[in-house]
Amino acid sequence: METRELLGTLFHYPHPQNIIFTKNITESLNLIIKGLLQAGDHVLVSALEHNAVMRPLSSLQKKGIIVEQIPCSPKGFLAITNVKKLLRPTTKAIMLTHASNVCGTILPLQEIGRLCQEKNIFFIIDSAQTAGFLDLNFTELGSAALAFxxxxxxxxxxxxxxxLINDQLAQTLPPLIEGGTGSFSEQEIQPEHLPDKFEAGTLNIPGIYGLNAALKYILQKGITTIREREIALTNYFLQNIKKTPDLEIIGPQEAKNRVPIVSLNFPGRDNAKISSLLAEDFQIMTRCGLHCAPSAHKALGTYPQGTVRFSFSHFNTEEEINYTLQALQKICQNYPSV
Ligand SMILES: Cc1ncc(COP(=O)(O)O)c(C=O)c1O
Structure with missing residues (x-):
């Protein structure tokens, strides 16, 4: 219960029973997507979604659910007017990543949340890239569920x-998994009360303890302190990487409206080779390829080659960024383009 309360504090949602544990955000999104949508329902997603959203939706398309993508600009920005244009009387849900895990662009969720409330549409947020970085207020975002x-x-x-789930969606949604909850054991049907309705079977208690310690650290340090430091490091990297020739920064060129990740493309070079040289010769870990988000790469013009993605934490230092910049310069000098 304490960990649920900490999550309630972090997301400004003081209803610990409406906070459900799963093994990851993929399971959370599957629980929502597979429970909520039925044949004939229309659902809108951004062009930047992770496969945690796209794969369950693709399998539901075979069962008559209509999925449409809201286009975004080559820098990863999404305009609310495009959302409005795509709404249909059958639109049941809008599901959005809060920020792209490829280019880092933050999407205008609050405006979309308001639109969903006006139109009585379930608004579902994938917070994988923003939880712990932005100060997320579940109620103000207007969402029916926020997966983390x-x-x-x-x-x-x-x-x-x-x-996190509001009561309206919790009542509509069937559980994905049914079984023992340690409550109402005399009944052979899944209890309706929260969080037990969605939490059958033994939970990952060591994981919850670990998350508990991490949340206490974040709340004590302060989201603003963490964010400001991460923005400063991202900005430092962006300003300096612009001086290295022969590479492209994907997404916004400034740290504003971005989470602390930066994807780079090295035209004429093999991005995968650059990522492996960074790891092998400089012990710098990046993530290369399509980042489980092929449609985002298509929207950003980096499909199929993908990008090399750098992520910054407030634990990083300017020295580490200088070391990374030098490593990239050496790699580009010693490994010329073809
Ligand atoms: C935007 C986004 N959604 C979903 C996921 C899936 O996260 P998990 O593997 O923890 O379920 C990720 C992870 O990369 C992500 O970046």
Whole structure:
């Protein structure tokens, strides 16, 4: 219960029973997507979604659910007018990542949340890239459910995630998994009360303890302090990387409206080779390829080659960024383009 309360504090949602644990955000999103949508329903997603949203939706398309993508600009920005144009009387849900895990652009969720409330549409948020970085207020965002994962910005261990859910959606949604909850054991049907309705079977208690410690750290340090430091480091990297020739910064060129990740493309060079040279020769870990988000790469013009993605934490230092900049310069000099 304490960990749910900490999550309630972080997301400004003081209803710990409406916070459900899962093993990761993928499970949280599957729970929502597979429970909510039925044949004939229309659902809008951004062009930047992760496969945690796209794969369950693609399999539901075979069952008659209509999925449409809201286009975004080559820098990853999404205009609310495009959302309005695509709405239909059958639109049941809008599902959006809060920020792209490829180019880092933050989407205008609050405006879209208001639109969903006006039109009585379920607004579902994937907060994998923003939880622990932005100060998220579940109620102000106007969302019916906000899915989170423990091991990224929330600094917890792998294998723990969850969702915040409002009462209206919780009543509509069937559980994905049914079984023992330690409550109402005399009944052979899944209890209706929260969080038990969605939490059958033994939970990842070590994961919850780890997340508990991480949340206490974040709340004590302060989201603003963490964010300002991460923005400063991202800005430092962006301003300096612009001086290195022969590479492209994907997405916004400034740290404003971005989460602390930067994707680079090295035209004429093999991005995968650059990522592996960074790891092998300089012990710098990046993530290369399509980042489980092929449609985002298509929208950003980096499909199929993908990008080399750098992520910054407030634990990083300017020295580490200088070291990374030098490593990239050396790699580009010693490994000329073809
Ligand atoms: C935007 C986004 N959504 C979903 C996921 C999936 O996270 P998990 O593997 O923790 O379920 C990720 C992870 O990369 C992500 O960046």
């Amino acid at each position: 994962t423990g091991h990224k910005g929330l600094l917890g261990p792998m294998g723990i995630g969850g969702l």
